[in-house]
Amino acid sequence: MAQAYVTESGSDGAGTGREGSRLRRLLNGWRRDPRIWRRGILTALCAIALALVMVLHAQIPNRYGNLGSLVETFLPWLGLAVPLLLVLALLRRSATALIAVLLPTVVWLNMFGSLVTDKSGTGGSGDLTVLTHNVNADNTDPSSTGRDVAASGADVVALEELTETAVPVYEKALAAAYKYHEVVGTVGLWSKYPLADTEAVDIKLGWERAMRSTVTTPEGEVAVYVAHLPSVRVKLEAGFTARQRDKSATALGEAIAADPIGRVVLLGDLNGTMNDRALNSVTAQMRSTQGAAGDGFGFSWPASFPMARIDQIMVKGVEPVASWTLPETGSDHLPIAARVRLDGS
Numbered sequence: 293m294a295q296a297y298v299t300e301s302g303s304d305g306a307g308t309g310r311e312g313s314r315l316r317r318l319l320n321g322w323r324r325d326p327r328i329w330r331r332g333i334l335t336a337l338c339a340i341a342l343a344l345v346m347v348l349h350a351q352i353p354n355r356y357g358n359l360g361s362l363v364e365t366f367l368p369w370l371g372l373a374v375p376l377l378l379v380l381a382l383l384r385r386s387a388t389a390l391i392a393v394l395l396p397t398v399v400w401l402n403m404f405g406s407l408v409t410d411k412s413g414t415g416g417s418g419d420l421t422v423l424t425h426n427v428n429a430d431n432t433d434p435s436s437t438g439r440d441v442a443a444s445g446a447d448v449v450a451l452e453e454l455t456e457t458a459v460p461v462y463e464k465a466l467a468a469a470y471k472y473h474e475v476v477g478t479v480g481l482w483s484k485y486p487l488a489d490t491e492a493v494d495i496k497l498g499w500e501r502a503m504r505s506t507v508t509t510p511e512g513e514v515a516v517y518v519a520h521l522p523s524v525r526v527k528l529e530a531g532f533t534a535r536q537r538d539k540s541a542t543a544l545g546e547a548i549a550a551d552p553i554g555r556v557v558l559l560g561d562l563n564g565t566m567n568d569r570a571l572n573s574v575t576a577q578m579r580s581t582q583g584a585a586g587d588g589f590g591f592s593w594p595a596s597f598p599m600a601r602i603d604q605i606m607v608k609g610v611e612p613v614a615s616w617t618l619p620e621t622g623s624d625h626l627p628i629a630a631r632v633r634l635d636g637s
Contacts, residue, residue, distance in 0.1 A: 332386025343395040364567040371400040410587040412614035418631035424559035425627035438465025450559035452520035476503035495540040511634040515553040519560035538570040545573025555609040578606035581630035586615035
């Protein structure tokens with residue numbers, strides 16, 4: 293047995309030595325190759341361009357088809373180009389390209405690296421759980437969706453894209469879990485705590501797709517906004533059409549800024565991400581629960597293959613504790629939820 297052990301050990305050592313030798317030969321070959329710095333220039337330029345797009349995304353003009361907002365909507369996905377460029381640099385055996393690929397890698401990690409980690413629970417225990425869900429006007433089974441929402445256990449629930457015929461279905465499905473509720477136009481709010489001062493919020497559409505209500509919790513009053521900003525479209529002749537969404541976002545931000553209650557929670561489908569400059573009037577004054585206390589990117593749309601977080605929970609004057617997405621319900625959006633602490637941020 294001792295002799296066999298020595299033989300196997302020697303064999304492993306020889307294998308390791310051969311691998312080390314191959315690696316040394318590869319590195320020596322690269323060092324001796326005079327073209328190592330001249331090859332892969334195109335790959336290096338692509339890497340630099342990618343880094344510049346991520347760093348300067350706010351400078352990409354919206355003048356032509358709202359290109360800047362389109363890029364910002366899917367900005368995290370630009371990171372997928374990094375491993376592709378790395379493979380190209382290796383295949384080209386280019387030191388120049390390898391160094392250049394470090395630029396977009398560092399930029400992406402600086403912008404989105406914190407979203408990769410799980411930050412839920414870092415703020416301690418929460419005392420209010422909120423949920424928002426675009427239930428989809430074409431939902432074929434609103435009763436089942438309502439039951440799924442009720443099963444979440446959230447204290448406050450916001451629903452968007454309600455139709456006149458579906459409202460009674462949701463009211464019935466949520467009645468046992470939520471004593472209080474208000475519906476304004478196509479948005480609604482269900483709560484385990486009393487609601488007061490409910491009113492429509494004018495987001496310059498001509499019809500009601502936003503509301504505000506005061507929720508009286510055991511820890512005090514919270515102003516809760518529910519909003520469904522206009523949809524955006526990608527059209528060949530017009531690009532990323534979002535003018536009406538942008539106008540509504542500005543009006544919503546102005547309403548929140550003027551709210552007399554210091555603790556504010558915004559729930560809704562904003563049809564835009566936190567990176568989208570068009571939402572600056574809102575994002576400049578509020579925190580995203582996903583960014584502050586989420587697990588991953590929290591993409592919410594489309595439900596079948598989430599690619600962007602256009603549904604948002606944002607807060608002002610309260611502390612996010614955790615944020616997460618829930619399973620599909622039959623809508624084309626995923627529900628998202630968050631737990632917050634109401635003693636301030």
